[in-house]
Amino acid sequence: MKCPYCGDSNRDQVLETRSALDGAAIKRRRLCHGCGRRFTTVEEVAELELYVVKSDGRREPFDRNKIVRGMKLAATGRPIGIEALEEMAEDVQRVLTNRMEREAGSQEIGTLVMERLRKVDHVAYVRFASVYLQFEDAAEFRDIADKLRERRERSARC
Secondary structure: OOOOOOOOOOOEEEEEEEEEHHHOEEEEEEEEOOOOOEEEEEEEOOOOOOEEEOOOOOEEEOOHHHHHHHHHHHOOOOOOOHHHHHHHHHHHHHHHHHOOOOEEEHHHHHHHHHHHHHHHOHHHHHHHHHHHOOOOOHHHHHHHHHHHHHHHHHHHHO
């Protein structure tokens, strides 16, 4: 670490380390052996800025709140708490961030959301899928309901 007073970057000692910003950062008190002065540094995780690539090619910053709003709409009147929806959105964001890529397609994000909703509530899943997959007639609702029924029957047999 470079001393802000003398510019020496080879000789400093960490005297104290503390958590800061509710655990999101680390504050270190240092002593420069070059000039004898003390200084404080703050270390934070550098988060990767994530962008969503829309189906028309536009790019916009990732916004977890948009996922939560879409899931809230799909879960209207269903027994799903807001905490569960926020956890699912956080999980989607974690999956995308852990890929270490700067961009994610809106289709991929929609698929991740649908996977989580399907595990929690089939009605909310079908509602979300109908918008996300742009259902055009009742046959598409029936197809997705049939697939859900088949999965449930298969898992009941196992």
